[in-house]
Amino acid sequence: MKLDKKMKEYFKLQYTMTMRKLSDGYHPIVGYLLALLILLVFVGLSMFIFHKTTFAPYTYVFISLYFTSKLSEIRRNDFLKICFGNEEYRKLRILENLIVALPFVIFLIYKQQIYPVFALIALTALIAFLTLKTTYSITIPTPFYKKPFEFTVGFRNSFFMFPIAYGFAIIAVVVDNFNLGMFSLILVFLTILTYYLKPENEYFVWSYSFTPAKFLIEKIKTAFLFSFYLCSPIFILLSIFFENFGIMFLFTLLGYVYLTILVFLKYSAYPNEIGVLHSLILVACFLFPLPMLVVVIPFSAVKSVNNLKEFLK
């Protein structure tokens, strides 16, 4: 596939934008370090998935396609169509989809999963011919409508993850695999954690007639209650069919702790997005839970309160 000058410029620009996002205003070396860290986390998680479940290749293909499909957003594609000719546009879309899928393809080859590799490449190229709307007129119902917005918006963005997670839990019971059951619980918590990654517009914090502390308590209370709703089907199912109640309880407790940390980290970076430093802290919390949590929770709580004082006078 031959790239003309315009397409080369496009990929160069994408690379620059990605590095800018990663370095987050710091020295470019920070961007490279973070890219390396992301790569290490990717390899670690891939190992974990392949170690924990025999369904890993399919899950892996699905995850890759999920990320690739993000590039099919209609307005983005309309813009690309305006900028490039029809043939160039197709080439470009196939190429950028393949770039996104590349790490997954390499890992599948490493795991000698040849059929999933072919399936992934074919589906990735096929997705380049699709454009997906991000705003639909169909409103996805949510049980969280009374207390918008994190779970209301988050649930609608990730609703498909819950049948998958609950499906894993049912399979775990059928094949008597407790680890798979725990994986489904972790999957739910990881999905919920993504609800707290993006900061809301300042207007929505300003609107609250709460003190910063009360605001944070309310956020955490809502997060706990609604994540309990989403986790309880798995928790109940596993409690009935497995005896490792202690481990389940421990993982659920950890899930709540990480949820609390993420709420604090979000507002300690507010009104900015969670940046490099906060991401590193979060990764460190996953790697070394006990010492990090003891330090990070009070520190980020105080920082959050101070940040929110600007909006919740």
Place this chain on the structure above:
Amino acid sequence: MISIHNLSKNFGNIQALENINIQFDKGNVYGIVGENGAGKTTLFKCIAGLENYDGQINSEFKPLKNYLGLLLTEPFFFSKITGREYIQLLCNARKKEITKIDDKNIFDLPLNQYASTYSTGMKKKLALLAILLQKNQCFILDEPFNGVDIHSNIIIVDLIHKLKALNKTVIISSHIFSTLSDTCDEIFLLKEGKIVKKVFRENFNALELEMREFTIGNKIEKLELK
């Protein structure tokens, strides 16, 4: 009542507002006019506490922001939140119980649709409805008529009259002079961050003429349209 003393605001080297002194009383409607970039939105954000500033803003309501309904020029909406949920969110934020939202949907908005799919005018109406249902004491309406259809325009003018009758403080900015002259008791002319003129109702026509003269001048003739 909101009183502003010696309010100034800088963005780096740019002086956005300079030594503003205004008093907004209860039961009155105030208009702020000025060209784009004159500092209207900055002034509103300072009053709301969304921007830091030098000077003083005092009010009988403490803190003012908890009694203030702020309609932004371009209200922000989450991508997957319905009109109904947006209203619920803003009412929850002010600890206001909200029931029978459909009965209160005076603009006939499709409340079960995602607000981000609304047109500009519908978004404006939804944001306005939400701050009205918050039952605020003071209102800042930045361009409330922007993109709004003629029927809703009439409703909004009537709503402003109703708020005045209920002894609320209302501050509006608009580029449509007739909407201001229909609703306001006083109009302040903001130019390059300074209040250059304060005009009472009886002099609105003179102000409009003056603004037309100043704004248009002989600019259209320069196009040599034939």
